[in-house]
Amino acid sequence: MLDLMVIKGCDPDIVTYSILINGYCKAKRVDEGMRLFRKMSIIGVVADTVTYNTLIQGFCQSGQLDVAKELFQEMVSEGVHPNIKTYGILLDGLCDNGELEEALEILDKMHKTKTELDIGIYNIIIHGMCNASKIDDAWDLFRSLTIKRVKPDFKTYNIMIGGLCKKGSLSEADALFRKMKEDGYEPDDRTYNTLIRAHLRGCDLATSAKFIEEMKSCGYRSIDP
Numbered sequence: 001m002l003d004l005m006v007i008k009g010c011d012p013d014i015v016t017y018s019i020l021i022n023g024y025c026k027a028k029r030v031d032e033g034m035r036l037f038r039k040m041s042i043i044g045v046v047a048d049t050v051t052y053n054t055l056i057q058g059f060c061q062s063g064q065l066d067v068a069k070e071l072f073q074e075m076v077s078e079g080v081h082p083n084i085k086t087y088g089i090l091l092d093g094l095c096d097n098g099e100l101e102e103a104l105e106i107l108d109k110m111h112k113t114k115t116e117l118d119i120g121i122y123n124i125i126i127h128g129m130c131n132a133s134k135i136d137d138a139w140d141l142f143r144s145l146t147i148k149r150v151k152p153d154f155k156t157y158n159i160m161i162g163g164l165c166k167k168g169s170l171s172e173a174d175a176l177f178r179k180m181k182e183d184g185y186e187p188d189d190r191t192y193n194t195l196i197r198a199h200l201r202g203c204d205l206a207t208s209a210k211f212i213e214e215m216k217s218c219g220y221r222s223i224d225p
Contacts, residue, residue: 014040018051025058033058034067047078053086060093068093088120095128103128119145119153126156130163138163139172154185161191165198173198174207189220 017040024033037055041047052075059068072090075082082090087110094103107125110117122145129138142160145152152160157180164173177195180187192215199208 014045014048014051017045018048018054021051022054025054025061028062030055030058030062030064047075047080049075049080049083049086052080053083053089056086056093057089060089060096063097065093065097065099084115084118084121087115088124091121091124091128095124095131098132100128100132100134117148117150119150119156122150123153123155123159126163127159130159130166133166135163135167135169139169152183154180157183157185158188158191158194162194165194168198168202170195170198170202170204170207186218189215192218192220 017036021033021036024030024036033055037047037051052071056068056071056075059065059071068090072082072086075086087106091103091106094100094106103125107121110121122141126138126141129135129141138160142152142156145156157176161173161176161180164170164176173195177187177191180191192211196208196211196215199205199211
């Protein structure tokens with residue numbers, strides 16, 4: 001396609017390259033996308049935030065986290081400003097690969113530069129903390145959201161309820177479940193399954209039965225096998 005454009009006298013611009021690179025990354029051919037990115041740079045087409053985001057996400061998803069981190073640093077050094085999506089992609093990649101401490105360092109830098117953070121960023125960090133069995137840290141961060149003037153969403157509640165159940169803090173999980181409903185978020189089958197299984201593990205059959213009945217009244221037939 002690029003060769004055809006050149007033959008017809010059309011100079012590919014950053015939009016053209018971004019579309020092609022995105023296609024490579026979606027097809028899980030991120031290395032080819034990177035080669036096209038380098039070719040683009042050689043001929044003087046300046047990369048934008050969207051192009052960097054696409055490649056960083058592609059490398060994170062392909063398990064090449066080190067390359068993603070190097071590309072992020074290159075982005076900054078080239079004067080291309082990361083946006084909230086860039087940070088979300090990188091933080092998600094770090095947390096998914098067990099590099100929570102590095103993710104927290106980046107979060108701290110974002111706070112210091114007064115970057116406006118949305119609930120999506122906090123969901124990634126809270127989820128990473130829960131996966132790393134740092135439930136108390138996740139709970140502290142969750143409770144600080146009000147001070148930060150960030151409202152938890154449906155995903156936040158589900159993540160935190162799961163973390164509290166994982167820790168065995170069932171009274172707090174139950175209270176958060178009620179708060180979730182008070183805030184206007186209807187629990188789904190995953191929320192109920194998490195609570196039911198946690199109470200069954202704790203031999204609290206009465207509470208498990210209560211949640212099962214409530215789950216059925218909401219249209220969910222049974223817990224997952």
